[in-house]
Amino acid sequence: MTLIKTQYNRRSFIKVSAAAGGGMLIGFSWLNGCKPNTPEPEAGVAMPKEWFEINGYIKIGDTGMVTIYSPNPEIGQNVRTSMPMIVAEELDVPWENVVVEQAPLNTGWYQNQFAGGSLSIRLSWNALRMAGATGRRMLLEAAAKEWGVQLSDLTASNGVIKENVGERTVTYGEIASKAVGIEVPKEVELKGIKDFKLIGSSIKNVDGKKIVTGQPLFGLDFHRDGMHLAMIQHPPAFGMTVKDFNEAEIKSMPGVKDAFIVDTTVEEPGGFDEKGFKQLIAIVGESTWQLMQAKKALKANWETTGELESSEIHVKRLEKALVSGEVQESRRDGNPEAAFKKAAKIIERTYSAPFIAHNTLEPMNFFANVTEDSAELIGPTQTPEALEGSVAKLLNLPLENVTVNMTRIGGGFGRRLYVHFGVEAAAISKKIGAPVKLIYSREDDMTQGTYRPTYRSVYKAGLDENNNLIAFTVKGAGLPEGPVFPNRFPAGAVENYSAEKIKAPTNVTTGAWRAPRSNFTAGAEQAFLDEVAEDAGKDPIDFRLELFDRAIKDPVGEKHEYEAERYAGVLKLVKEKADWGTTKPNVHRGVAAYFCHSTYVAEVFDMVLNNGQPIVEKVWCAVDCGIVVNRDAAKNMIQGGVIDGIGHSMYSQLTFENGAPKQMNFDKYQLIRHSQAPKEIEVFFVENEIDPTGLGEPGLPPAIGALANALYKATGQRHYHQPFVTEKQVVG
Amino acid sequence: MANFNLKINGKTQQLDVDPTTPMLWVLRDHLKLVGTKYGCGISQCGACTIHLGDNAVRSCQLPVSAVGNQEITTIEGLSENGDHPVQLAWMEEDVYQCGYCQAGQIMNASAFLKKNPNPTDEEIEGAMNGNICRCGTYLRIKKAIKTAANSKIA
Ligand code: FES
Ligand code: FES
Numbered sequence: 096m097t098l099i100k101t102q103y104n105r106r107s108f109i110k111v112s113a114a115a116g117g118g119m120l121i122g123f124s125w126l127n128g129c130k131p132n133t134p135e136p137e138a139g140v141a142m143p144k145e146w147f148e149i150n151g152y153i154k155i156g157d158t159g160m161v162t163i164y165s166p167n168p169e170i171g172q173n174v175r176t177s178m179p180m181i182v183a184e185e186l187d188v189p190w191e192n193v194v195v196e197q198a199p200l201n202t203g204w205y206q207n208q209f210a211g212g213s214l215s216i217r218l219s220w221n222a223l224r225m226a227g228a229t230g231r232r233m234l235l236e237a238a239a240k241e242w243g244v245q246l247s248d249l250t251a252s253n254g255v256i257k258e259n260v261g262e263r264t265v266t267y268g269e270i271a272s273k274a275v276g277i278e279v280p281k282e283v284e285l286k287g288i289k290d291f292k293l294i295g296s297s298i299k300n301v302d303g304k305k306i307v308t309g310q311p312l313f314g315l316d317f318h319r320d321g322m323h324l325a326m327i328q329h330p331p332a333f334g335m336t337v338k339d340f341n342e343a344e345i346k347s348m349p350g351v352k353d354a355f356i357v358d359t360t361v362e363e364p365g366g367f368d369e370k371g372f373k374q375l376i377a378i379v380g381e382s383t384w385q386l387m388q389a390k391k392a393l394k395a396n397w398e399t400t401g402e403l404e405s406s407e408i409h410v411k412r413l414e415k416a417l418v419s420g421e422v423q424e425s426r427r428d429g430n431p432e433a434a435f436k437k438a439a440k441i442i443e444r445t446y447s448a449p450f451i452a453h454n455t456l457e458p459m460n461f462f463a464n465v466t467e468d469s470a471e472l473i474g475p476t477q478t479p480e481a482l483e484g485s486v487a488k489l490l491n492l493p494l495e496n497v498t499v500n501m502t503r504i505g506g507g508f509g510r511r512l513y514v515h516f517g518v519e520a521a522a523i524s525k526k527i528g529a530p531v532k533l534i535y536s537r538e539d540d541m542t543q544g545t546y547r548p549t550y551r552s553v554y555k556a557g558l559d560e561n562n563n564l565i566a567f568t569v570k571g572a573g574l575p576e577g578p579v580f581p582n583r584f585p586a587g588a589v590e591n592y593s594a595e596k597i598k599a600p601t602n603v604t605t606g607a608w609r610a611p612r613s614n615f616t617a618g619a620e621q622a623f624l625d626e627v628a629e630d631a632g633k634d635p636i637d638f639r640l641e642l643f644d645r646a647i648k649d650p651v652g653e654k655h656e657y658e659a660e661r662y663a664g665v666l667k668l669v670k671e672k673a674d675w676g677t678t679k680p681n682v683h684r685g686v687a688a689y690f691c692h693s694t695y696v697a698e699v700f701d702m703v704l705n706n707g708q709p710i711v712e713k714v715w716c717a718v719d720c721g722i723v724v725n726r727d728a729a730k731n732m733i734q735g736g737v738i739d740g741i742g743h744s745m746y747s748q749l750t751f752e753n754g755a756p757k758q759m760n761f762d763k764y765q766l767i768r769h770s771q772a773p774k775e776i777e778v779f780f781v782e783n784e785i786d787p788t789g790l791g792e793p794g795l796p797p798a799i800g801a802l803a804n805a806l807y808k809a810t811g812q813r814h815y816h817q818p819f820v821t822e823k824q825v826v827g
Numbered sequence: 828m829a830n831f832n833l834k835i836n837g838k839t840q841q842l843d844v845d846p847t848t849p850m851l852w853v854l855r856d857h858l859k860l861v862g863t864k865y866g867c868g869i870s871q872c873g874a875c876t877i878h879l880g881d882n883a884v885r886s887c888q889l890p891v892s893a894v895g896n897q898e899i900t901t902i903e904g905l906s907e908n909g910d911h912p913v914q915l916a917w918m919e920e921d922v923y924q925c926g927y928c929q930a931g932q933i934m935n936a937s938a939f940l941k942k943n944p945n946p947t948d949e950e951i952e953g954a955m956n957g958n959i960c961r962c963g964t965y966l967r968i969k970k971a972i973k974t975a976a977n978s979k980i981a
Contacts, residue, residue, distance in 0.1 A: 170925060171923075171924035171925030171926070171962050173924070297921075299918065299921045300921055300923060302923075302926065303917070303918045303921065303923065304909050306917075306923050306926035306929050307902075307909055307914040307917045307929065307930075308862070308903065308905075308906075308909040308914065309860075309861070309862015309863070309902030309903045309930045310862070311861050311862075312926065313864075313927060315861070315864075315865065316861040318861075324856070349845070350845075381856075382848070382852060382856045382857070383852050383855070383856050383865075384845065384847075384848045384852040384856070454961060455927075455961060456864075456866050456874060456927045456928050456959065456960075456961040456962075457864070457866075457927045458865070458866075503926065505925050505926070505927030506927060506961050506962060508961075536868065537865075537866065537867045537869075727921055728921065731921065731964070731967065732924070734963065734964075734967075735924055735962050735963035735964060736963070737963070738963030738965060739962075739963045742963070760867055760868075760869050760871065761866075761867045761869070761871035761872055761959065762869060766961065767963070768956050768957075768959060769951075769952045769955040769956050769958070769965050769968070769969070770952040770953070770956050772963070772965040772966060773966070774948070774966075775966070
């Protein structure tokens with residue numbers, strides 16, 4: 096067992112002790128509107144009459160039913176199941192007794208309530224274990240006090256406290272009322288990793304039944320009586336603003352209650368306030384269809400206030416930036432120029448990728464209810480705290496007067512880190528003095544995004560006469576930031592190395608898109624290394640292992656971001672699982688490995704050609720994310736990442752003409768479909784006892800490299816520029 | 828505006844609505860049946876799939892005026908207790924990530940299995956190709972369809 100200090104701040108104590116005298120507590124069950132929080136019929140115990148709040152994460156009912164609050168936004172990464180699992184593990188309660196509720200934003204109770212950077216589990220691992228362990232300890236203390244025995248005379252397991260010697264037992268439900276008054280312990284014991292019962296097993300998604308029966312879970316499903324609906328219209332192009340529109344005509348349309356221009360500018364905007372259009376036409380009404388008709392009838396005057404960029408301009412700007420752009424970050428080991436002069440072979444290749452949109456299947460939306468002195472926000476956000484801050488600034492309200500509740504979220508991928516749609520809902524609600532739900536159409540969603548930047552990188556490698564890699568350089572430019580991580584692999588593994596990250600401007604709004612920068616860098620670097628290995632006459636896995644060997648034994652330079660042993664570990668595991676080295680007739684193999692978001696993933700793709708069309712038959716993934724919390728759900732994340740990586744690198748792009756995106760909906764913007772997905776994806780985890788890291792992003796980047804390398808084997812063509820194929824050529 | 832009597836999930840619903848309104852918005856805005864999802868509005872994503880009689884249709888393309896006497900089934904009405912074999916199979920395979928596309932996937936899969944109770948992989952892919960899953964749960968969807976098919980009660 097590990098002993099750790101508990102860390103609760105002042106506000107959580109206040110809340111806990113305030114709860115102490117209260118007996119029955121009311122949970123944060125806001126989502127189902129009029130419905131009370133009804134547990135799943137499957138719950139192993141009866142609905143309690145009384146609930147006792149143990150701490151910000153745990154509420155125990157008199158029947159032994161336990162409510163665990165899941166603090167972070169659920170965007171499909173399954174934290175609403177995995178985070179409560181960690182609490183339940185340390186509390187030591189049967190999972191059948193657990194019901195999960197979404198916690199509201201509460202910076203006093205919870206830390207890091209956001210979904211981004213694959214960080215939910217990694218940052219909250221200790222806090223969640225501590226919450227559970229504290230609860231267990233308080234229940235034990237309550238029982239010890241009740242029976243007049245020492246704490247060490249008792250054991251708690253599976254929701255029951257027993258005397259070590261003696262007959263007495265009491266359930267958590269029976270003792271919970273007594274635990275409420277117990278002082279929060281200064282330190283608590285955590286379980287040994289070997290004693291985990293829930294963590295490492297496969298627990299089904301807690302919302303499964305609600306999802307398959309179509310219950311109202313998502314922001315777009317939220318309804319409150321008296322609420323209006325609103326839609327917005329933004330200027331048609333980046334570089335334009337709205338001047339005026341046919342207000343009278345729009346207001347007279349059926350079902351339209353109001354129409355006006357809103358300004359959503361907040362002072363001193365933060366990174367999550369990114370949005371190209373601050374002034375928008377808003378139309379308020381009662382039904383979505385009528386609002387859509389009103390939008391179609393809009394006649395607006397737009398003003399051109401900036402450059403109207405095109406994809407041609409973007410490509411030229413990137414090419415120029417690679418020659419003379421502003422270097423943001425760099426690294427240099429040895430003397431690459433001198434090494435290239437001595438090299439027996441030099442390979443230089445250029446890779447590029449377009450802007451892409453997030454296209455969460457649930458378009459942006461938010462509910463806001465703004466009054467004179469308060470604002471209530473409910474909806475799909477990855478960053479409730481940033482939203483709270485921006486709304487407080489917009490409305491000039493103190494932070495305490497702004498509340499944010501999170502719905503289940505129909506996809507995030509980074510898009511809902513940006514808070515403008517919540518801010519827009521607040522601005523509209525303030526203007527009309529009534530609660531409102533703002534809805535984006537798919538076209539709104541796709542054409543005013545915070546896109547993945549467009550990138551272009553040049554990789555160069557030098558081999559000596561014995562085919563050793565003696566020099567490696569990368570220069571990567573992006574609009575508006577470069578896709579280079581100077582201290583990642585192969586930094587540390589090559590004697591003469593340089594990396595330059597270069598930026599160039601654009602007025603197209605961009606932001607974090609699932610595995611920012613890595614989603615391009617991995618594909619380019621891993622495809623490049625494949626080509627270098629081929630020129631060196633080496634097996635691509637052996638070639639990489641040689642480099643890791645160098646980084647392990649005699650690392651070059653001051654620091655590198657990755658652990659070479661773990662990196663090599665996933666490659667060795669995937670090599671073994673995929674039986675690398677064996678050949679099957681007409682099956683073409685590609686491999687890639689990448690490290691990002693503190694997780695290591697290696698992937699092998701098997702590809703066949705069917706009537707000339709490449710089809711991914713099978714994918715093997717080896718993953719080192721430390722301790723695996725929810726095994727099957729973790730596999731689901733990696734499988735999704737692989738499919739997402741294939742989809743976007745093969746098919747997706749957002750191109751521009753006169754400042755406007757040319758793709759506005761899924762007829763022109765291609766997303767991967769059923770028939771294009773691989774036929775099988777197997778996922779293997781490295782078993783270790785390292786604290787867990789995230790899985791939301793790391794599965795995606797290496798898929799692009801492995802795909803490119805398999806495509807080369809299958810077709811004889813190297814692919815340098817994404818998307819790799821147009822609609823005519825289909826994978827899967 | 829016009830009056831309509833619609834047969835939805837075994838109940839008759841009366842409403843007064845613009846006859847061009849797609850069933851998607853009739854369900855979501857007027858009847859508060861929000862299990863049917865909006866994804867694209869142009870027949871490209873399948874999130875809005877419902878049953879019209881025995882057929883899977885895109886409710887974003889179906890004006891309320893075209894429904895007439897035909898029975899409509901939405902995800903809320905697919906089974907009494909969430910125990911349609913396709914729903915059970917979905918839970919068995921723990922298919923979903925964000926879950927947003929899944930009502931449409933399930934409605935399409937259940938109509939398809941009724942017509943083709945023992946599909947091949949290729950037939951599944953062909954039938955399901957119009958349903959986008961942005962999270963990439965395609966392999967689990969395929970597996971769940973096979974699980975449902977094998978349960979022989981689909
Ligand atoms: S919303 Fe109907 S097909 Fe996309
Ligand atoms: S599960 Fe998210 S779109 Fe399918």
